[in-house]
Amino acid sequence: VQLQASGGGLVQAGGSLRLSCLASGLTFRNYGMGWFRQAPGKERDLVAAINRGGGNTFYADSVKGRFIISRDNAKNTVSLQMNSLQPEDTAVYFCAARPRSIHSAVYTDGYDYFGQGTLVTVSS
Secondary structure (H helix, E strand, O other): OEEEEEOOEEEEOOOOEEEEEEEEOOOHHHOEEEEEEEOOOOOEEEEEEEOOOOOOEEEOOOOOOOEEEEEEOOOOEEEEEEOOOOHHHOEEEEEEEEOOOOOOOOOOOOOOEEOOOEEEEEEO
């Protein structure tokens, strides 16, 4: 399984970025997907998750109303649209895949596969 994230960069507070993750080596539509982030000196936390079909989502309280997760099963991609970015959003962002996913369920744990991460830096 390979997960290739892209789209990170430097942005001013209040700006937007869109992260994308291309998955290969798996039957993408069978996996729940998520985005995690890890800030310097902190643990890796789940930011957003989406079910296999894309109709159900989960967001951490810290990003609710600002971030949108989506997926395209035809293109094996999952995306994270990040709006109204703040300095506290600065982190390395990882996409993740969860096997053994029930079609309608959104998962906050059980992610076995992680990509290499993409750095998002928000300046004040």
